[in-house]
Amino acid sequence: MTAPAPRQFPDLPDSIETIHIIGICGTAMGSLAAMLVEKGYTVRGSDAHAYPPMSTWLRDRGIEIMLGYDEANLDWNPDLVIVGNVSRSTYADAVAMRERGFPYLSLPEALRHFFFAHRRPLVITGTHGKTTTTSMLAWILTVADRDPGFMVGGITGNFGTNFRLGDGDVFVIEGDEYDTAYFDKVPKFWHYAPFRATINNVEYDHADIYPDLPAVEHVFRRFAAMVPADGTLWVNGDDPGALAISADTPATRRTFGTGESNDLRAVSVRLDGPHLRASLTLDGQPLGDLELAMIGEFNIRNALGATAIALDEGVPFATIQQALAEFRSVKRRQELRGQVDGVAVYDDFAHHPTAVAATLQAFRAHYPDRTIWALFEAASNTSRRKVFQDQYPGAFATADQVILSSPREKKDNLSADERVDVAAMAEAIAARGPDTRLIPAVDDIVDTVAAEAQPGDIVVALSGAAFGGIQEKLLNALQARSKS
Numbered sequence: 234m235t236a237p238a239p240r241q242f243p244d245l246p247d248s249i250e251t252i253h254i255i256g257i258c259g260t261a262m263g264s265l266a267a268m269l270v271e272k273g274y275t276v277r278g279s280d281a282h283a284y285p286p287m288s289t290w291l292r293d294r295g296i297e298i299m300l301g302y303d304e305a306n307l308d309w310n311p312d313l314v315i316v317g318n319v320s321r322s323t324y325a326d327a328v329a330m331r332e333r334g335f336p337y338l339s340l341p342e343a344l345r346h347f348f349f350a351h352r353r354p355l356v357i358t359g360t361h362g363k364t365t366t367t368s369m370l371a372w373i374l375t376v377a378d379r380d381p382g383f384m385v386g387g388i389t390g391n392f393g394t395n396f397r398l399g400d401g402d403v404f405v406i407e408g409d410e411y412d413t414a415y416f417d418k419v420p421k422f423w424h425y426a427p428f429r430a431t432i433n434n435v436e437y438d439h440a441d442i443y444p445d446l447p448a449v450e451h452v453f454r455r456f457a458a459m460v461p462a463d464g465t466l467w468v469n470g471d472d473p474g475a476l477a478i479s480a481d482t483p484a485t486r487r488t489f490g491t492g493e494s495n496d497l498r499a500v501s502v503r504l505d506g507p508h509l510r511a512s513l514t515l516d517g518q519p520l521g522d523l524e525l526a527m528i529g530e531f532n533i534r535n536a537l538g539a540t541a542i543a544l545d546e547g548v549p550f551a552t553i554q555q556a557l558a559e560f561r562s563v564k565r566r567q568e569l570r571g572q573v574d575g576v577a578v579y580d581d582f583a584h585h586p587t588a589v590a591a592t593l594q595a596f597r598a599h600y601p602d603r604t605i606w607a608l609f610e611a612a613s614n615t616s617r618r619k620v621f622q623d624q625y626p627g628a629f630a631t632a633d634q635v636i637l638s639s640p641r642e643k644k645d646n647l648s649a650d651e652r653v654d655v656a657a658m659a660e661a662i663a664a665r666g667p668d669t670r671l672i673p674a675v676d677d678i679v680d681t682v683a684a685e686a687q688p689g690d691i692v693v694a695l696s697g698a699a700f701g702g703i704q705e706k707l708l709n710a711l712q713a714r715s716k717s
Contacts, residue, residue, distance in 0.1 A: 235412070235418060235419055235420065235442070235443075235448065235451070235452055236417070236418040236419050238419065238423075239342075239413075239417060239419050239423050239424055240416065240417050242342065242346075243336055243337070243338070244336065245313065245336050245338075245346070246312050246313070246336065248312070249274070249312045249313050250274060250275060250312055251274070251275045251276075251277075251309070251310075251311040251312045251313075252269055252274050252275070252276050252277075252311055252312065252313045252314070252315060253276075253277055253278060253279070253306065253307060253309070253311040253313070253314045253315070254266050254276060254277075254278035254279075254314075254315045254316075254317070255278070255279055255280075255302065255306075255314065255315070255316045255317055255319075255320045255324070255326055255327065255330075256278075256279075256280055256316070256317025256318070256319040256320050257278025257279060257280050257291065257296070257298060257317070258278075258280040258282065258283050258284075258287045258288065258291070258298065259280075259317055259319060260287070260386070260395070261317075261340055261384075261386070262278070262315075262317045262340060263287050263290065263291055264384060264395055264396045265315065265340055265343060265344065265384075266278060266291060266294075266296050267290075267291070267294050267296070267396070268347075268348065268384070268396055268398060269343075269347065270294050270295065270296060271398055272347065272398065276296050277296065277297040277298075277299065277309065277311070278291075278296065278297075278298055278299070279298070279299040279300070279301065279302055279303075279306040279326060280298060280299075280300070280319075281300070281301065281302065281319075282300070283298045283300060302320070302324040302325055302326045302327070303325050303326060304325045304326055304328065304329035306326045306329075307326055307329050307330060307333065307335065311335070312336075313335070313336055313337070313338065314330050314335045314336070314337040314338075315337065315338050315339070315340065315343045316330075316337055316338070316339060316414050316415075316416070317339075317340060317414070318339070318340070318411070318412060318413060318414050318415070320414070320415060321415060322415045322416070327415075337416075339413045339414035339416070339417045339424075340413070340414070340421070341413055341421040341422075341423075341424035341425065342413075342417070342424055344384065344406070344424070344425070345424050345425060345426060348382060348384075348398070348404055349404050349406075349425070349426065351402075352382065352401075352402055352403055352404045353402060353403045353404070353428040353429070354403075354404050354406055354425050354426055354427050354428055355370060355381075355403050355404070355405045355406070355427070355428065355429045355430070355542055355546075356406050356407075356408040356422060356425045356427035356429075356430040356431075357370065357405070357406070357407055357408055357430070357431050357433070357538065357539075357542075358408035358409075358410065358422055358430060358431065358432050358433065358453070358456060359431065359432050359433025359434045359435065359469070359475070360433070360434050360435055360436040360438050360449075360585070360587070361433060361434055361436070361531070361585065361587060361588050361591075362433040362434070362531060362534065362535045362538070363386065363407045363408065363409070363433065364385055364386045364387045364407055364563050364566065364582075365532065365535045365562065365563055365566055366431065366433060366535040366536075366538045366539050367383065367385045367386075367405055367406070367407040368385050368387070368389045368390075368391070368560075368562075368563050369535060369536060369538075369539035369556075369557065369560055370383075370405050370538075370539040370542055370543060371383035371385065371389070371392070371397070371405045372389070372391045372392075372556050372559075372560055373539055373540075373543045373548060373552070373553050373556040373557070374401070374403065374405065374543065374546065374548065375391075375392075375556075376552055376555060376556035376559070377543070377548045377549075377552045377556070379401045379402075379403065379546070379548075380399045380400050380401035381397070381399045381401045381403050381404065381405050382396075382397060382398050382399035382401070382403070382404040382405070383396060383397050383399070383404065383405040383406065384396045384404075384405075384406050384407065385405075385406075385407050385563070386407050386409070387563035387564055387565060387566065387582075388563065388564040389561075389563055389564075390560070390561025390562050390563060390564070391559070391560060391561050403546065406425055408421065408422035408425055408427070408430065408456070409421045409422060410422060410438075410439065410449065410452055410453065410456075411439055411442060412442050419452075420452045420456070422456050423452070423455065423456065423459070426459070427456070427459055427460050427464065428460070428461065428464045429460070429464050429465050429466070429467075429542050429545055429546070430456070430457075430460050430464070430465075430466050430467070430484075430542075431466075431467045431468070431469075431489075431538040431541065431542060432453060432456075432457065432466070432467075432468045432469065432475045432478070432479055433469050433472075433475070433534065433535070433538055434469050434472045434474065434475055435449065435450060435453050435472065435474035435475050435478055436449075436474065436585070436587060437449055437620070438585055438615055439614065439615060440614065440615045440618045440620045441614035441615070441618075442614075450474065450477070450478050453475075453478045453479075454478040454479075454481070457478060457479040457481070457482040457484075458481065458482060458483065460482055460483065460484035461483065461484060462483045462484060462485075463484075464484045464485070465484055465485045465486075465487065465542075465545050466479055466482050466484040466485070466486045466487075467486075467487050467488070467489055467497070467538060467541040467542060467545075468486060468487070468488050468489075469488070469489060469490050469534060469538070470488030470489060470490040470492055470494060470495040470496075471490035471491060471492045471495070471534070472490075476488070487541065489534070489537035489538055489540075489541050490534060490537065491530075491533070491534070496515065496516055497513065497514075497515050497520075497537055497540065497541050497544075498513065498514045498515075498537075499511040499512070499513055499523070499533045499534075499536075499537055500512050500513075500514060502530055502533055504528075504598060504599055507526065507527075507528060507599065508524060508525060508526055508527070508528075509523075509524070509525045509527055509528065509529075509530070509532060509533055510522060510523065510524050510525075511523050511533050513537075513540070515544070520550055521550055521551075521554060522554070523536055523540075523553075523554060523557055523558075524554075524557070524558045525557055525558075525560065526558075526560070526561070526562075527560075527562055527567065528567060528595045528596065528598070528599045529567070529591060529592065529594075529595030529598075530595070530598075531591050531595070532595075536557055539557075540553050540557075564580075565580050565581065565582040566581060566582060567579055567581055567592065567595070567596075568580045568581070570704040570705070570708060571704075571708040573708060573711035573712055573714075573715055574688055574711065574714075574715050575687075575688030575689050575690075576686045576687070576688065576689075576690050576692060576711055577690070577691050577692065578692045578694070578704055578707055578708055578711075579596075579691065579692065579693045579694065579704075580694050580704045581693055581694065581695050582695075582696070582697060583695045584611070584612065584613045584615070584616045584695065584696060584697035585613075585615065585616070585621070586621045586624040586625050586627075586628040587628070589607075589609070589625070589628040589629065589695055590627065590628035590629075590630075590631075592693065592695065593605065593607055593628070593629065593631045593632050593693065594631050596631075596691055596693060597631040597632075600691060603689050603690065603691050604633045604634065604686075604687065604689065604690045604691070605631070605632045605633050605634070605690075605691050605693065606632065606633070606634040606635075606636070606682060606686065606690060606691065606692040606693065607629055607632035607634070607635045607636070607667075607693055607695060608635075608636050608638070608678060608682070608692065608693065608694045608695065608700075608703065609629070609635070609636070609637050609638070609695045609696070610638045610640075610694075610695070610696040610698065610700045610701075610703075611637075611638075611640040611653050611655065612640070612696050612697045612698035612700070613697035613698070616640075616653065616697065617640045617647065617652060617653055618647065618651055618652065618653060619650075619651060619652065619653050619654065621653075622653055622654060622657070622658065623661075625653075625658055625661075625662070626658060626661035626662045626664070626665055627665065629662045629665070629667055629669075630662075630665045630666060630667065632667045632693075633667060633668065634667060634668050634669075634685075635659075635662050635663075635667045635668070635669040635670070636669075636670050636671075636672050636678050636681065636682070637655045637658060637659050637662075637669070637670070637671045637672070638655075638671075638672065638673060638674070638675060638678060638700075638701075639655065639673035639674070640652060640653060640655060655671055656671055659671040675700065675701035675702075675703050675706065676701075676706070678703065679703060679706045679707050679710050680710065682707055682710075683707060683710035683711055683713075683714050684714075686711070692707065694707075
């Protein structure tokens with residue numbers, strides 16, 4: 234459950250040189266560690282496990298990793314401790330941190346303190362599309378020579394990293410509604426002091442944090458209220474939920490989308506092979522055309538959100554056109570991992586039913602005559618629960634072949650009644666037309682697809698986690714089939 238407000242920002246030492254991070258091997262925490270090192274701090278950290286590539290990546294940057302959450306991890310007496318949301322209040326190093334009186338921050342508190350000072354935060358939010366839209370905006374501002382800082386929840390295609398310090402006057406940040414830390418149970422984006430922001434869409438998600446959609450709407454409504462009167466809030470005008478929760482913002486609220494009533498509108502969206510094209514209007518007047526080397530109409534909406542904020546920041550539309558034409562998507566967003574004998578293997582982060590449906594519909598629209606395989610792993614905290622049991626079957630309806638794996642195992646004490654029933658899901662998907670199978674083990678899925686896939690087929694692995702390395706395993710199996 235969400236606390237009523239962020240905690241009062243703690244007193245920190247006048248001089249900070251050394252920082253310890255609890256939970257350092259998470260993607261966001263590891264990135265924060267590297268950002269702090271680039272700013273000149275000495276950083277060490279602890280985590281339960283340390284595996285490549287993150288462990289190697291951190292050590293290459295001179296960051297020591299201590300295995301386990303032992304109180305001795307703090308014996309080097311750092312000036313500050315930063316605590317990831319993986320940490321529990323009962324962990325030995327968390328207990329020692331409090332007992333010894335170390336000052337401590339959560340990740341979003343640290344981001345705001347160390348990286349947002351004297352900069353305008355540009356915050357991209359919404360249930361879907363945050364990572365891509367944040368990456369687009371960061372790239373547009375870079376092409377415009379604004380030298381932005383940014384932090385995003387994925388490896389960007391243009392930068393090859395998920396963060397950059399930058400020296401410009403803005404910092405672009407992906408505004409996540411997930412919670413912050415055991416001592417600060419509020420959404421991350423409540424800490425980001427947005428000057429400009431977008432709300433791409435609002436749906437129920439993060440079932441381990443929020444009990445229902447009204448709880449999600451509450452935190453977004455509070456976020457909208459944080460955008461100041463001299464800032465701007467751009468909202469997806471095609472999403473009734475986003476419109477409703479942003480109605481009382483003190484900021485100038487404007488809308489983007491494809492509907493006629495939007496201030497920034499994409500008209501005549503066109504498919505052109507692996508590209509999207511659209512004509513844009515602003516306040517009813519022609520603005521110009523956009524081209525994206527991406528598929529899926531939702532990516533036009535992502536581009537509209539990034540374009541809207543960039544226009545408010547004074548970026549010429551011609552520069553936006555150039556940047557988006559050059560934009561390369563984030564890893565794990567419709568990422569082509571390889572192709573063997575005409576079988577294309579894609580990796581996609583989609584795990585919410587809306588995202589699954591949009592991704593598969595995008596492939597179907599661009600490749601109407603090709604066989605589409607959808608491989609799905611229920612790995613996220615929401616997808617492993619029954620909350621969307623009835624919504625998933627329709628999401629897979631545009632695929633030809635569907636294979637479900639067993640849900641990812643986690644130590645979250647979910648009872649059998651709370652877990653998604655993938656066998657029932659498989660039956661419900663099959664009733665909608667696709668040839669559907671439940672194959673629990675990743676290696677058995679690989680063997681099945683490698684034996685049956687034909688030239689021209691598209692295989693899309695859908696998961697909020699690593700899916701047991703299924704993409705690389707499948708490409709290797711297809712290579713072995715080709716040689717034999």
